[in-house]
Amino acid sequence: MTKVNVIITPKGSILDPHGRAGEAALKSRGYAVERVRVGKFIEVTxxxxxxxxxxxxxDKFCTELLVNQAMEDYRLEVEE
Amino acid sequence: MTKVNVIITPKGSILDPHGRAGEAALKSRGYAVERVRVGKFIEVTxxxxxxxxxxxxxDKFCTELLVNQAMEDYRLEVEE
Incomplete structure (x- = not known):
């Protein structure tokens, strides 16, 4: 068995409503925060x-099914 | 500015419907896959x-707001 982690992030040019919501919530609590971007983390064994x-x-799973490449970037990390 | 990545994964004992859906979709395409777990990846600058x-x-943002510790585990990685 091998576990491969898929890290999916919204492309920089795409509006990220979850990130904006997190940013606003932290700021409303008085925290200094510059930017929040929310993506996905998928562990595939x-x-x-x-x-x-x-x-x-x-990688094939990502391009075929897991990632929307029009809106998202991804990278893979094989777990030790 | 420092960018800290938050990796949030569903606790092992918790049903992960997104993961099960991904697993089923890959299997229905004939792929051999053991397990898929879907979590979140949040970049905080x-x-x-x-x-x-x-x-x-x-870490404070996570415990106060970003992570539901009853259902999720998390870890932090400071970007170089």
Whole structure:
């Protein structure tokens, strides 16, 4: 088994309403905060021992299904 | 400015419907996948140059507002 983490972030040019809401909520409590961006963190465990093959497989999952590449960027991290 | 990443994952004992949906969708396409867990990834930029102070501040944001500790675990990573 190999666990691959997918980190998905809204593209810089895209409005991120969840982030804006978090920013506003923190500011309304008096905190100094510059920017909040909210994305997704997906842990995918695949039955593959080879780390490179596992990463390539999860990359395929991302482009086919998990990530909306018009609005989101993503990166992969293979867990040790 | 310091950017602190907050990685939020559903607690192991909690049902994760988004993860189950992702798992089912991948399996229905014929992919071998063991487990999918869906959490959140929040980038918080604070006007604080000291990395430790920035991390402590964002930790406070998490416990006060960003994380539901009954259902979610979280960890912080200060960006280089």
């Amino acid at each position: 695949v039955p593959e021992e080879d780390r490179e093959k596992a990463k390539a497989l999860v | 604070v006007p604080e140059e000291d990395r430790e102070k920035a991390k402590a501040l964002v």
